[in-house]
Amino acid sequence: MLSGLLTPLDCAVVLISFYFLKAFISSRKKKLPSPPGPQGWPILGNILDIPRSLAWVKYKALGDKYGDIMSFNVPGQTVVVINSIRIAKELLDKRGQTWSNRPTIPLIHLMEVDNWNVVMKPNDEIHRLERRIADHGLRPSALTAYHSTQTYRVHEMLRAFLHTPDKFVHHIDFMLTGIILSVAYGYNITRMDDPYLAKSRALNSVIIASIGPSASLVNLSPSLKFLPTWFPGMGRARDTARCRQLGQEIRNEPFDLVKEEIRNGTAKPSLTRDNLLTHGDMDILSEDEQISIMNVAGTLYEAAVDTVSTFTGSCSALGMTGTLLATFILVQTIYPEIQRRAQAQLDSVVGRERLPGFQDRDSLPYIEALCMELIRWRPSSPLGIPHATTVDDVYEGYFIPKGSMIIVNAWAMLHDPTKYPDPESFNPERFLTPSGQLKEDPDLTVAFGFGRRICPGRFLASSITFITVASVLSMFNIVPMKDEAGIEIPVKAEFTVDSGMLSVPLPFQCSVTPRDEKAVALVKLTAEKDTENDSA
Numbered sequence: 162m163l164s165g166l167l168t169p170l171d172c173a174v175v176l177i178s179f180y181f182l183k184a185f186i187s188s189r190k191k192k193l194p195s196p197p198g199p200q201g202w203p204i205l206g207n208i209l210d211i212p213r214s215l216a217w218v219k220y221k222a223l224g225d226k227y228g229d230i231m232s233f234n235v236p237g238q239t240v241v242v243i244n245s246i247r248i249a250k251e252l253l254d255k256r257g258q259t260w261s262n263r264p265t266i267p268l269i270h271l272m273e274v275d276n277w278n279v280v281m282k283p284n285d286e287i288h289r290l291e292r293r294i295a296d297h298g299l300r301p302s303a304l305t306a307y308h309s310t311q312t313y314r315v316h317e318m319l320r321a322f323l324h325t326p327d328k329f330v331h332h333i334d335f336m337l338t339g340i341i342l343s344v345a346y347g348y349n350i351t352r353m354d355d356p357y358l359a360k361s362r363a364l365n366s367v368i369i370a371s372i373g374p375s376a377s378l379v380n381l382s383p384s385l386k387f388l389p390t391w392f393p394g395m396g397r398a399r400d401t402a403r404c405r406q407l408g409q410e411i412r413n414e415p416f417d418l419v420k421e422e423i424r425n426g427t428a429k430p431s432l433t434r435d436n437l438l439t440h441g442d443m444d445i446l447s448e449d450e451q452i453s454i455m456n457v458a459g460t461l462y463e464a465a466v467d468t469v470s471t472f473t474g475s476c477s478a479l480g481m482t483g484t485l486l487a488t489f490i491l492v493q494t495i496y497p498e499i500q501r502r503a504q505a506q507l508d509s510v511v512g513r514e515r516l517p518g519f520q521d522r523d524s525l526p527y528i529e530a531l532c533m534e535l536i537r538w539r540p541s542s543p544l545g546i547p548h549a550t551t552v553d554d555v556y557e558g559y560f561i562p563k564g565s566m567i568i569v570n571a572w573a574m575l576h577d578p579t580k581y582p583d584p585e586s587f588n589p590e591r592f593l594t595p596s597g598q599l600k601e602d603p604d605l606t607v608a609f610g611f612g613r614r615i616c617p618g619r620f621l622a623s624s625i626t627f628i629t630v631a632s633v634l635s636m637f638n639i640v641p642m643k644d645e646a647g648i649e650i651p652v653k654a655e656f657t658v659d660s661g662m663l664s665v666p667l668p669f670q671c672s673v674t675p676r677d678e679k680a681v682a683l684v685k686l687t688a689e690k691d692t693e694n695d696s697a
Contacts, residue, residue: 193560196232196241207233215658217543217572220244224573230559239565244573246604252556253548253569253611261613264549264566272404277412279460280546284613287453294457295617298432304621306430307344308519311625314339315632316687322637323684326673333486340625345461346415347429357415361463364407412459433458464618481541482622484665486629488539492587493639494652494671499589500639503527507635513679516687517631525631526599530592532626533605538587539656540608543572543664548614571607580604636680642670
């Protein structure tokens with residue numbers, strides 16, 4: 162209707178005016194300053210300013226100088242670092258459409274991991290479909306179906322503690338892997354050299370080492386991918402072809418196994434089975450729908466292999482859980498008074514005639530607070546996985562160009578002394594009221610990400626952490642080892658500091674022993690009870 166009232170000349174004037182207005186706005190944006198940061202070098206920019214060790218600590222220190230939002234310029238890339246919960250929520254939560262993409266990490270892209278791994282994929286319609294599948298399958302109400310599996314695996318771990326307590330990290334790893342593969346595929350692993358695990362371990366270790374900006378010259382400047390792999394800084398590029406093959410195998414093999422079990426009528430409940438049978442018949446689903454289910458399960462599978470036995474891990478919430486539980490053992494060794502208080506509450510609420518269960522969770526606020534402090538004190542993935550902006554944006558007078566890599570420093574947020582006094586101290590009581598009731602802290606979710614990228618596995622990670630912590634402390638004492646003279650060997654809270662995306666405990670020794678003979682009997686009795694429940 163409006164076009165009938167305008168002459169062609171009028172339309173041309175409107176279009177030209179719109180063009181110049183858009184150009185004017187764009188030029189105004191470009192004249193705005195970038196967030197502050199170190200002065201770069203000609204050609205190199207800020208390559209030399211990107212931390213290669215303890216990045217989370219160093220970014221926090223730089224933030225004290227430049228502010229809670231900073232920028233670094235490397236050739237062809239703007240890197241924005243956020244140290245503030247307030248800023249992160251304003252940008253990644255409230256402007257999720259703009260700030261929820263993933264940057265193209267050249268090494269990861271060469272491995273084709275971002276083609277299928279839901280954590281790494283760009284924020285497009287296919288990714289949103291896969292997120293809905295993951296969110297639905299891992300929501301709290303759906304996870305109650307797996308409480309018995311979690312309990313069974315934790316009890317199995319306790320029995321292993323009786324026989325080889327010095328291998329506690331190995332036992333935690335096996336327990337966690339067993340739970341997640343059961344949730345993903347209904348698959349029951351019986352040994353750590355299971356053929357399904359070796360491939361995922363190999364892929365996982367390379368992915369973790371390839372994410373950070375300083376992990377390879379290729380990540381700093383994609384054009385360098387053509388350099389030979391023997392060139393300094395190019396070593397990881399030689400792994401790309403093998404990783405592409407591994408990625409295909411770890412997605413396809415267990416997925417095809419579930420489809421075969423569905424046809425045979427032997428498939429156990431799992432995220433894969435339940436999604437394939439959404440409409441009663443998996444053959445109704447399109448190929449694209451089946452691929453999306455396969456991608457979600459494959460991402461969960463890759464996260465399961467935390468390789469905590471070598472003190473590395475995945476950047477997802479589930480991958481972080483193994484590292485979190487290793488940190489739990491470390492904490493009990495260093496802070497005996499926390500262990501005593503936790504055991505006192507367990508004895509008061511649960512008693513010494515049975516093991517704790519999920520039904521006790523609401524009655525154990527100190528155990529819950531201990532789990533919360535584990536998340537806050539040493540977040541396993543202190544910088545998370547980078548976000549990327551999809552369009553040019555402006556925040557508080559700063560210009561952030563399209564395609565900027567956004568690094569969110571969860572460690573700085575969870576060590577903010579204004580919110581968490583004396584942040585370096587491990588203190589579960591910061592999450593308790595004076596009367597001993599639990600204080601919720603919504604800011605703890607920063608350890609699992611923001612906005613549309615928050616990890617859907619966080620609820621499963623939380624339940625695994627709770628039942629493990631409660632069960633171990635109910636049955637075992639964890640103390641430092643003693644030397645030949647009977648003197649305790651000091652244990653320090655030492656964590657990895659390299660340029661990767663993880664902060665995990667360095668190997669340590671401790672003594673894990675049953676609290677008494679009653680504990681020994683209860684742990685042994687779980688073998689019979691778990692067998693009876695499995696038969697039922």
